[in-house]
Amino acid sequence: MYRWILSLSDFPSSFYRACFIIYASFLSTYHLPIFGKIDYLATQARLQELFIKYESSVVRVKATRQDLTSENKKRILKMGSGFFVSKDGHILTTGLLLNPERVWIEHKNKFFLTEVLGSDDLCNLTLLKTLEKPSQFSYVSFSNNKIETPVGSFLLGLTCALEFEIGPSIGLLQSVETSFGRNLFPTRMIRSSLSLGPGEVGGPVFDLNGNFVGIAHAVLPDLRSSFILPANACSKIRDGLLLSGKVDYGWFGITVSQKLNNENSSDIVIQTVDENSKLQEGDILLKIGSNPISERRDIVESTFFARPGTFVDFFVFREGNEMRIPVRVLSRPKSKQEQTKDDLIVDSNHSNSGKRDQNLRAE
Incomplete structure (x- = not known):
């Protein structure tokens, strides 16, 4: 029977071939919608399965402090989503209130005070740790391995909108x-x-395989879309904040320009280099490590994951020859915006240090 369905050439007469065609038409007309419904229900069941699996890892994060710029001494409250990233009660979130006096989470209708272990100004992520762990919770595990999720893949975000349930x-x-x-x-x-x-920013995002894709990082309301910071970037930031309370980013000490070449494309040409570097002005940059460089933005990606103190191979084209030059990764200097933010935190700490304990007790 199965051979009869699969092979049209097995039919000796046009009559049986016509019967086969009618039967195939019947299947396409009446059975495919049933198969489509089954696929839909399977997808729905998978989404529900992932929600049940990871729901207890998601928390609502709240932070508060007194508004120092207001004459009426208003208190600022900011909330967002976050999620557990370890069995010890570590929580990753984004967009936390600057210099908060108190931070806590809500999990399963209970409140848990947290301490801030560190914040990353470059990506605006913060690592928290509960002073007392919930009795039952799950956590999202992920590594620094890059997972390629294709365009068009379904994504599932778990978030805490306003004061609603997860x-x-x-x-x-x-x-x-x-x-x-x-x-x-x-x-x-x-x-x-x-x-x-x-x-809802700060919640975890998964694919249908249950892989952690990244953290909801920013919203584009006009486009009804959002940006997600990938899992490997979250891993780098989590590990840095966990070990030292900060993230060390690399810097290659070069500036580049993008120039048209004779092949109707462009070259990335090194303009300035660090005084101790073996790179030279005018070198055409081909690759950094295993990453091809065709645009300036490719350098940014390589810099993000480079570790200060290590060496990275630069492949350049110089005077008609391709060369491999090891470059020592430097520590990224702070931007003016980050330095200004640090100054504001220091000023706020000095001006408010005498009142903070009193404010905390009074709340």
Whole structure:
């Protein structure tokens, strides 16, 4: 019977061939919608399965402090989503209130005070740790291995919108971007059709295989979409904040320009180099490590994951020859914005240190 269905050439007469065609038409007309419904229900069941698996890892994060610029001494409250990343009660979140006096999480209708272990200014991520762990919770595990999730993949976000219960959001992976307008991202960002609202930034995002794709990082309300910081970037930041309370980013000590060549494309040409570097002005940059360089944004991606103090191979084209030059990775200098932010934190700590304990007791 199965051979009869699969092979049209087995029929000796046109009559049986006609019967086969009628039967195939019947299957396509009446059975495919049933198969489509079964596929839909399977996808729905998978989404529900992932929600049940990871729901207890998601928390609502709240932070508060007194507004120092207001004459009425207003208190600022900011909330967002976060999720456990270890069995010891570590929580990763983004967009935390600057210089908070108190930070706590809400999990299963209970409140848990937390301490801030460190914040990363470049990607605006913060690592928290509960002073007392919930009795039952799960956590999201992930490594620094890069997982390629194809464009068009289904994504599942778990978030805490406003004061509502934890809920799922469904979207598609739309693209991988390296900039927004003229501003370069610190690393590649995933653009998705997850339409997120207040309080939902900071939640974890998964694919249908249950892999952690990244953290909901920013919202584009006009496009009904959002940016997701990938899992390997989250891993680098989590590990840095856990070990030392900060993240050390690399810096190659070069500036480059993009120039047209004779092949109707462009070259990345080194303009300035660090005084101790073996690179030279005018070198055409081909690769950094195993990463091909065709645009300036490719250098940003390589810099993000480079570790200060290590060596990275630069492949350049110089005077008609391709050369491999080891370059020592330097520590990234702070930007003016980051330095200004540090100054504000220091000033705030000095001006408010005498009142902080009293404010905490009074709340």
